[in-house]
Amino acid sequence: MGEKKTKIVKTIKINADECNGCRACEVICSAFHATPKYSSNNPARSRIRVIRDPLRDMYVPVYAGEYTPAECMGRDKYVIDGKEYDECAFCRASCPSRDIFKEPDSGLPLKCDMCEGEDEPLCVKWCLVDALVYEEREEEVEEEEEQPDEMEIGLEALADKYGMDKIMETLARMSESKEG
């Protein structure tokens, strides 16, 4: 058994019944993650997306989760108020079968980082109807291996797409042109 340590688990409770589809959460998330910060906003770059069905007044915020290099084998179907939704509609993964949760220019995966460095996630702050509620709790967990950071996840996605040799070649070329 490994060492136990205390970990702060951050969660956002989604009250989909309260969501009015305003998309303020998408706007602030994409602006916060723009380079430089707040220089632009584009919901396609947001790490939260609101699945919308305005005719039924139904909106479901979905957070970007883990990157996966392969599509899953099975598919779920959701039936809500008698309407069937796309099998992948509410999935959190950045996966090869769809464009959601991918940086539109580079195709690199996007993942919610809980607005690292901020006291409270900005999508929660900007949601005026409390459809998103931030919660923290302490949990005792086994000492775990470090999780890959955003750059490692991005590199893994590039390696899956182009192959490791191509990436090494490109890096070598870039480094030469910077030095020269």
Ligand code: SF4
């Ligand atoms: S800001 Fe709140 S109400 Fe507006 S779309 Fe996002 S979750 Fe829904």
Ligand code: SF4
């Ligand atoms: S917590 Fe921050 S990074 Fe995550 S979806 Fe909300 S605004 Fe984006």
